[in-house]
Amino acid sequence: MEQVRIGVVGIGNMGGAHADWLAKGEVKGAKLTAVCDTNPACLQLAKEHLGEDILIYDNLDALFAAHCIDALLIATPHYTHPSIAIAAFKHGLHVLTEKPAGVYTKQVRLMNEAAARTNQKFGIMYNQRMNPLYRKLRDLILSGELGEIKRTNWIITNWYRSQSYYDSGNWRATWEGEGGGVLLNQDPHQLDLWQWTTGLMPVRVRAFCSFGKNRNIEVEDDVTAYVEYANGATGVFVTSTGEAPGTNRFEVTGDRGKIVIEDDKLTFWRLRISEKEFNASYTGGFGEPECWKCEVPIEGKNTAHVGIMQNFVDAIRNGTPLEAPGEEGIKGLSISNAMHLSTWLDDWVEMPIDEDLYFQLLQEKIKDSKFRKQAETER
Incomplete structure (x- = not known):
């Protein structure tokens, strides 16, 4: 063609x-x-x-x-x-x-x-899959350079949104119009990158979503979630649209060190030998593996x-x-659905989630909503 x-x-x-x-x-x-x-x-x-x-x-x-x-x-x-x-x-x-x-x-x-x-x-x-920072992170992890992942932490609170933003459209920040808040509107990129760069999907989720905590809306605008992976690793995801200044810091710890993406830089604290190898052979009491701080060069631009x-x-x-x-869009959405469901049930949620239960509870949220807006609908 x-x-x-x-x-x-x-x-x-x-x-x-x-x-x-x-x-x-x-x-x-x-x-x-x-x-x-x-x-x-x-x-x-x-x-x-x-x-x-x-x-x-x-x-x-x-x-x-x-x-x-x-x-x-x-x-x-x-x-x-x-x-x-x-x-x-x-x-x-x-x-x-x-x-x-x-x-x-x-x-x-x-x-x-x-x-x-x-x-x-x-x-x-x-579009963030085209960002050289995250492409490099994915390469370092999937190539084995970081070793087996132990922990992931993402604080993404620089999605600041004012009340006037939410008031700009009838569909915004409602269960009926949007189906969620920060997890559905702002964070799909991070939820996708969280699993895409690491190659890991959670197997269990415990989340705490706050609905209308910082703004006059009915959906979530502040979230703290804890996840567990099949290999025993754990992760934390924190997000908000009500903090200024916000933070965007993604940290992944593995057997061979730690990688941090923050302020458009990728820093690799690389262990000379793996933590497992050091622990198995070291006999000196206090001590830890030799570590090199590497500012990893990033080539190309985010298209x-x-x-x-x-x-x-x-x-x-x-x-x-x-x-x-x-x-692959279902992967990040599965995580956000699990975070909602965990909060609604006030309990752990296993993945994959019960899709029928999620749909049922979402329909109840829509039916019970008393939230109304007067603004003109706008996309």
Whole structure:
């Protein structure tokens, strides 16, 4: 395929940015052909800023019927990602969806099954997988340089959001509109990187989510979670949208040292011999392995969203392996669902979680909600 014709559904804040990058030709081998949104104001902006050649649709059925695209980029509210993707697959389209994959794993599993029944490419906008810092961390861990992992700790509290941000859209920070708070909106990237860089998924989760702790919202805006892995390692994940200044520090400890990513730097405290080897042979009482502090050089730049789109287009045109396969979106979502479920039950949760129980409790949250907003809906 010489050129991939792409349509964008949902052209609010993020979808509008995707459409703009495509329209400006920043993705080689791709052409923005059409956009679709139910919001007349968004469609008017598209007409004014994306060029006269772009086809404009106010419903998906019309877009599908036009046969004017080869691939669909989904940037609508979270709940709709799986249903739109499934419909797109049925029409023979390649799909790239914004994060998160969905709100609950039960619906995302259906999306993954639909993808598996096609030969179409399916990607997810995990743009931080294009960040050289995390790519280097993944390389050091999966190559065995760090040894067996013992502990992971991520403090990600620099997602500051004001009350005016939450008030900017009726769908924001509600169980019915968004399906969650910081875990569903801001943290999908970190929850993905947490498992992608380490190669580990938790087997048990105990979480403490605070709902509306810092803002007038009904979903979680502050979370502290503890996880256990199959190899005996443990992890802690702390996040908030109400702290200023916030922190973004990811620390992974292994048998051969410790790696920390903070302030856009990767530091490796590397043991000359492994901790296990030292412990087995050392007889001097007090003492510890020799350790070298290494400032690991990071090459390349973070191509972020455009990098994911370029990789997606290259996969369609040339068969290039996807950096962020859409099917992997369920992994990070499984972790956030487990954190919610643990808090709702006030107990440990084994993974994989009980998807039916999660869905039931989520529906109860929606039904019992008394939270109302007056702001205009905006993406």
